[in-house]
Amino acid sequence: MQSFPIYPYKDMLDEDFPFKIEVRSPAYMNHALHAHEHLQLCYMLSGSCLHWVGEQSYILMKGDLISIPPCQEHRLEVRDSMDYVMIQVDFMPHAINESLRDLSQMQTFLDFAYIRPLIAKDNLIPKMSLNPPAQSSVEAVLNTILAEWEEQEEGFRLAIKAELLKLLVIIGRQFTRFALLQDQHEQHQVLLHRKALFQAISYMEKNFSEDLRLEDIASIALMSPSYFSYMLKLMKGKTYIELLTELRVQKAIELLRNSDLTVTEIALQVGYNHISHFNRTFKKFTHLTPGYFRKHHI
Template sequence: MPDYPIYAYKEMLDEEFPFKIEVRRPLTMNRHLHAHEHLQLCYMLSGSCLHWAAGQQYVLTKGDLFSIPPFQEHRLEERNAMDFVMIQVDFMPHAINESFRDMSQIQTFVDFAYIRPLISEADLMPKMTLPPSTQTVVENLLQVTLVEWEEKEEGYKLAIKAELLKLLVITCRQYQRYSQMQSPNERQIVAHHREAFYEAIAYMETHYQEELHLEGMAAKALMAASYFSHMLKLVRGKSFIELLSAIRIQASMELLRGTDLSVTEIALRVGYNHISHFNRTFKKHTGVTPGDYRKHQT
């Protein structure tokens, strides 16, 4: 277990609308090492401070946008007693829209917010400095969001969702331009980590009959186990156990429809060593037993 607290998003955010926006200054910054289950996007409005993340120190100045992905240890620190103002946005992706439980449609944002900050290469800074014109747009957007959050007038959640979606789109487009200025080696490192994650999913989809464990699949994905499970939830809408079960049950349904194999043989073929566990899982996913499912397919 880590020697710093990891906050579940339900401890810090409203479960119905998991979103929060705050202004951070030297007197209100979090100086203690911590991590959280939700995503955090931060924008430096003015001044400068130090940011410690994954054991490394980074200097933040006006116009910097950076991401704190789930489970990443981090803290802020003053820089030579300098003043600063930072806007901090905490949210779970499904706060925007339930469909954002599947983030695969905005791969560029996933690269910036979830993949890149994990990479410990010293030359890969986990931040992006926005050009002046984009800074103005982002600052106006964040100001509108702050007002909506503080005043909470009728419809404020819809208004915040709209502004948050704009922020994600701006981040996507800006990171796409930003990544084009990186060296081929830097782009290759990010691509390698992204590909490792999707290769781990592909392995689950083709080796589901094997005894698969979260730790082993996370290692293939070049991620810690808790982070890998969170990323699966993000891009596929399911945790490791949920996704593996769904893959196995889908395969068993195909075998029930297309073969004369017994239910016990099918259970073994899709990775279940205990027929009772297979029956319970199948009914949980489909609402019927494997036998009843087969009867209704003929």
């Protein structure tokens, strides 16, 4: 059950130009868990704080940039009594382009390649630590936007749109480089643990009919269950349960085709103590019941 407020963008931003930029500090920040309909970019100018996304926290420091997609629960927390200064940019897509006013047409919005990394939850990263040149570029753009927002001279909205697009292009390029480094790190981790992973997977392939527990298999790989699950997904593209189920069902298919064992005997042989559980799992995997599969030798 949702236990945090989701703020409508119309309560926080002007409808004609749904954009806002502010310099924030601990005394001027919402530290309660919340979400909002608009997009938010936060850049750390100095100091340090904790950023909570759901139940996971991340340390933010000078040069870090975070993006908050619509309706993503989050909050900030002062870290070790440290102060911080952050520039916060709030905006709706149609502040950039009127054609993006309808957020229900999300695919149209996603077509903007330079915004996509910021709002795609599947690819959401907790933060980007910008290198010094990127920090200088981002800070220069943010300072220009701040000046335009504060002075609001004629044409300030157009100037902000141009600078906001420039900011998003910089961030998009940094995201591409960051994602590449993440991929390289993950590949290194796979190579580092490849032998232990293969030992654990080999054990599963030989003993899938036993009452296997994730904790026991993870210990073979000398990993915690959560880290083993992460690495298994990275290596095999399947979760622990998906891989175990696949091994069992594949063996059941072989026995249904090439043996005279009853369906109940096959269920027990591949690790299912209850025939109803075996039937449900087999049908979910093959879209057929074991009996139908055997009868038609599919």
